[in-house]
Amino acid sequence: xxxxxxxxxxxxxxxxxxxxxxxxxxxxxxxxxxxxxxxxxxxxxxxxxxxxxxxxxxxxxxxx
Numbered sequence: 001x002x003x004x005x006x007x008x009x010x011x012x013x014x015x016x017x018x019x020x021x022x023x024x025x026x027x028x029x030x031x032x033x034x035x036x037x038x039x040x041x042x043x044x045x046x047x048x049x050x051x052x053x054x055x056x057x058x059x060x061x062x063x064x
Contacts, residue, residue, distance in 0.1 A: 010041070010044065013040055013041065013044065014037045014040075014041055015037075017036045017037030017038075017039075017040060017041075018036075018037050020036055021033050021034075021036060024036075
């Protein structure tokens with residue numbers, strides 16, 4: 001479960017990426033500029049995932 005500060009930090013990271021968009025040069029295609037907020041978010045999610053394995057790992061599911 002995520003804490004309040006982790007969630008706020010993720011929102012600030014995404015918002016910072018959104019705030020950078022108007023200040024970037026127009027030489028870069030707009031599709032790449034639109035990806036800016038998503039790229040750090042993907043890196044954070046990829047690095048945060050897999051720290052703790054699922055609680056039921058290795059336990060077979062038996063339907064009742």
